[in-house]
Amino acid sequence: MRKTFIFICCLFLWKMAAAQELLSPDKNLQLQFSITDNGKPTYQLTYKGKAVIKPSHLGLELKADASFIDSFEVAGSKASTYDETWEPVWGEVKEIRNQYNELEVNLHQLSTDRTLIVRFRLFNDGLGFRYEFPQQKHLAYFVIKEERTEFALAGDHKAFWLPGDYDTQEYSTVTSNLSEVRGKMKDAITPNASQAPFSPTGVQTPLMMKSKDGLYINIHEAALIEYSALSLELDDKNFVLKSVLTPDAIGDKGYLQAPCKSPWRTVIVSDKAGDILTSKLVYNLNEPPKYADAASWIKPVKYVGVWWEMITGKSTWAYTDIENVQLGVTDFSKTKPNGKHGANTAHVKEYIDFAAENGFDAVLVEGWNQGWEDWFGKTKDYVFDFITPYPDFDVQELHRYAASKGIKIIMHHETSSSVRNYERFMDTAYQFMVNNGYNAVKSGYVGNIIPRGEHHYGQWLVNHYLYAITKAAEYHIMVDAHESVHMTGLSRTYPNLIGQESARGTEYEAFGGNNPDHTTILPFTRLIGGPMDYTPGIFEMNVSAYNPDNSSKVNSTLARQLALYVTMYSPLQMAADFPETYRKHMDAFQFIKDVAIDWEDTKVLEAEPGDYITIARKAKGKNNWFIGSTCDENGRVSKINFDYLDAGWKYIATIYSDAKDAHYAKNPKAYTIKKMVVTNKTVLSLPCAPGGGYAISVMEADDDAIKALKK
The missing domain is CATH 3.20.20.70 (Aldolase class I)
Structure with a gap:
C-alpha cells in the first residue's frame, strides 16, 4: 500500500444547528449536512451543480429505546482528506486509488444525552456515509426497529430494479420510470424456491437509475457486517427512497452493542455510464485484507464442471429415485441407481481430461454427496454431512487422478438453507476438502432458511456467511457462495470470497430464459x-438438445x-x-x-x-x-x-x-x-x-x- 498523504483539518464545535459542506477531491460533488429546527440530521448531494439527492433525513428507529431521529445538535465535526493506492489480490485493475474527503459529524441528542456520529466520505465518483455508535453511558445494547435513512431523488428517474425481497435476487430486472414501479410489481415477482417480497413499491440494492438530465446514479451499501441487508421503499409520489432492513423471525431489524457501526450507504454518480462500471467506491469503503498471506493461496480459477447437465435435466444430482432418505440410515449401496446420476467417477474423469487438455484449472462437481433425493422443498435440518459420497463417486481415486493431470476439483456444499447443520459440519467438511485436495468450494442456500422465519438477507444470515468465509480461510479455502446476500465489497477484506451468485444467473436460461438485455x-x-x-x-x-422435455x-x-x-x-x-x-x-x-x-x-x-x-x-x-x-x-x-x-x-x-x-x-x-x-x-x-x-x-x-x- 502506498499512502500519499493524510491531512487532518481542524476541529470545530457547534452548539446550534449549522450547515456544513464537503467537496469531492475534484470538486464536482458537493455534500451539505445540516440539522433541521426540530433536530433532525439532514444531508443533500449535488454533482456539477445538478441535484443528486435533495435534502434527506438520517436516523434510526429503535425498538425499546428513544430513537436516533430528532432532538440532535451538532456537538463537533472534523474534516480530513485521504489518498492511497492499494493492490487487490485479484481484480479488474492492478492498482486502485482510494481518494476522498471526509467529514465526521458528532451529534448530541439532547433528549437522551447520547452521542451519534455520522461519517461522510466524498469521492470523485460518489458518496459513502455510515452511522457510528461510540461507547457511552446511555447506550449499550440496543435493537433496531428500522433504519430511517432517506434518498430524496430529483425526479422520476429511469430505474433498473428488482422487486424488494428478503430472500432472493433471482428476478429479471425491470426497466421503467420510478412512477411505474407499483404498476409493474405484480408481474415482476416471479416464482422462486424462497421469496419474501415486502411491498408493492419495494426495490433492492444495488439500484441503478438515470435522470432525465443525464446523470447516472447507483445506490447500494458497502461493508455489510453484523447488520441486516439494505432494501429501499419507494415513495412514488415524491420520489423518495427510504431504507428497509431485513427483519428476523420476530420482526427485529438488528441487534447491536456499542461501540459499533452500520454498513456504509453509497451513492455512485456520474454523467458518464462507464464511470459507474469502473467505480471502486464500494471496495474502497471496505477494510484492507485480513490475511497477510492471501496472495500465496488465493488464485483466480477457470473451470468446467458437472453442472449444466443437471440444470438442463439431462442428468440428476440424486443417485436414486427413492423419495425418503435419511442420512446415516439409508444404505445407498443397496438402492437401485437411477442411471442418470452425473457425479460418477468415470464421468468426472472425462471432465478432468477435458480441463487438462485445454488448460483449465479445475472441475466443479455437484451431486457427489448423499442426500439429494428428497432435500428440495422439505424442512429437513439434517440433510447433508458434506463428507459422505454416493457409492459411484470415488473420492480418493478422483483426488489421485485430478492431481496427476494438474487439475483441482471444486467442492460443492448445498446447505439446503439448513444453516445450523452446515455450521455443525463446517470444520469437518473443510478438513475433508484439505485432505482430498480441494481448495475451493461452491456453497448454496436454496430454499427457506432453517431456523424457520429467518431470511437470507437478515443479520443472522449475514453473520453466518462471513463466518463461513473466515472459517474457510483457516483452511486456505476459497468460497463461491450462491443464494447468499448481495455483495458489498467484502472481497477486498476477505479475498477468498472469489465469487457469488446473488442474482439471476445462466441457470435460468434452462428455466425459461433470461431477457436479452439481462x-x-x-x-x-x-x-x-x-x-x-x-x-x-x-x-x-x-x-x-440435451433434454427433450425442456423447451427452454x-x-x-x-x-x-x-x-x-x-x-x-x-x-x-x-x-x-x-x-x-x-x-x-x-x-x-x-x-x-x-x-x-x-x-x-x-x-x-x-x-x-x-x-x-x-x-x-x-x-x-x-x-x-x-x-x-x-x-x-x-x-x-x-x-x-x-x-x-x-x-x-x-x-x-x-x-x-x-x-x-x-x-x-x-x-x-x-x-x-x-x-x-x-x-x-x-x-x-x-x-x-x-x-x-x-x-x-x-x-x-x-x-x-x-x-x-x-x-
Whole structure:
C-alpha cells in the first residue's frame, strides 16, 4: 500500500444547528449536512451543480429505546482528506486509488444525552456515509426497529430494479420510470424456491437509475457486517427512497452493542455510464485484507464442471429415485441407481481430461454427496454431512487422478438453507476438502432458511456467511457462495470470497430464459458490489438438445457468450457447457481458452445500461488485451478504437463476431472468426446482432507472426 498523504483539518464545535459542506477531491460533488429546527440530521448531494439527492433525513428507529431521529445538535465535526493506492489480490485493475474527503459529524441528542456520529466520505465518483455508535453511558445494547435513512431523488428517474425481497435476487430486472414501479410489481415477482417480497413499491440494492438530465446514479451499501441487508421503499409520489432492513423471525431489524457501526450507504454518480462500471467506491469503503498471506493461496480459477447437465435435466444430482432418505440410515449401496446420476467417477474423469487438455484449472462437481433425493422443498435440518459420497463417486481415486493431470476439483456444499447443520459440519467438511485436495468450494442456500422465519438477507444470515468465509480461510479455502446476500465489497477484506451468485444467473436460461438485455444491466447493478459467478459459455442454445422435455432456449448468440467472459467480471470463470459441445466449436472455444481471468487494466469503451456494454481488459503481467461487447434485443453497430494499446506496437486481433444473419432467437449459433493486425490507431465498426455481441483477443505479435498472418 502506498499512502500519499493524510491531512487532518481542524476541529470545530457547534452548539446550534449549522450547515456544513464537503467537496469531492475534484470538486464536482458537493455534500451539505445540516440539522433541521426540530433536530433532525439532514444531508443533500449535488454533482456539477445538478441535484443528486435533495435534502434527506438520517436516523434510526429503535425498538425499546428513544430513537436516533430528532432532538440532535451538532456537538463537533472534523474534516480530513485521504489518498492511497492499494493492490487487490485479484481484480479488474492492478492498482486502485482510494481518494476522498471526509467529514465526521458528532451529534448530541439532547433528549437522551447520547452521542451519534455520522461519517461522510466524498469521492470523485460518489458518496459513502455510515452511522457510528461510540461507547457511552446511555447506550449499550440496543435493537433496531428500522433504519430511517432517506434518498430524496430529483425526479422520476429511469430505474433498473428488482422487486424488494428478503430472500432472493433471482428476478429479471425491470426497466421503467420510478412512477411505474407499483404498476409493474405484480408481474415482476416471479416464482422462486424462497421469496419474501415486502411491498408493492419495494426495490433492492444495488439500484441503478438515470435522470432525465443525464446523470447516472447507483445506490447500494458497502461493508455489510453484523447488520441486516439494505432494501429501499419507494415513495412514488415524491420520489423518495427510504431504507428497509431485513427483519428476523420476530420482526427485529438488528441487534447491536456499542461501540459499533452500520454498513456504509453509497451513492455512485456520474454523467458518464462507464464511470459507474469502473467505480471502486464500494471496495474502497471496505477494510484492507485480513490475511497477510492471501496472495500465496488465493488464485483466480477457470473451470468446467458437472453442472449444466443437471440444470438442463439431462442428468440428476440424486443417485436414486427413492423419495425418503435419511442420512446415516439409508444404505445407498443397496438402492437401485437411477442411471442418470452425473457425479460418477468415470464421468468426472472425462471432465478432468477435458480441463487438462485445454488448460483449465479445475472441475466443479455437484451431486457427489448423499442426500439429494428428497432435500428440495422439505424442512429437513439434517440433510447433508458434506463428507459422505454416493457409492459411484470415488473420492480418493478422483483426488489421485485430478492431481496427476494438474487439475483441482471444486467442492460443492448445498446447505439446503439448513444453516445450523452446515455450521455443525463446517470444520469437518473443510478438513475433508484439505485432505482430498480441494481448495475451493461452491456453497448454496436454496430454499427457506432453517431456523424457520429467518431470511437470507437478515443479520443472522449475514453473520453466518462471513463466518463461513473466515472459517474457510483457516483452511486456505476459497468460497463461491450462491443464494447468499448481495455483495458489498467484502472481497477486498476477505479475498477468498472469489465469487457469488446473488442474482439471476445462466441457470435460468434452462428455466425459461433470461431477457436479452439481462447482461447489459447486471454490470450496473449486481456487479457493483463484487464479482458474479454467472457461468457463461453456453454454445448449444436449444436446451432440448440435451433434454427433450425442456423447451427452454438461451437468449443469446454464441458470440455474446464469449463476450461475457470480459463484460461479466469474475476471477472465477466457468465454461459451463458440455465438453462434447465445445469439441464441435473448437475455433470459438479458443477464446475461452485464451481469455484471462485476472486483469491489470480495464477500459469501458461503450456503455448504456439496458442497451449495450463494451469493455477492454489487459491481462495481468502480459501485453495482451481482451474485448467483449454485449447488446440487447435491438442489435446495434459498435464503434471502438484501440488507443489504449502501446504506441509503436503491432498486435494480432482475433475477432469472434455475430454473422450477418445471427439473431438470439432465430439463428444464435451463426458466428464468424477473422484475424487482423491492429495498432493503437486502429478503429473498428462491428455489427452486433439482436441479443448478440462480439469478443476480441488482442495478442502482442512479432514480425514473423504478422508475416504468417498476411500469407
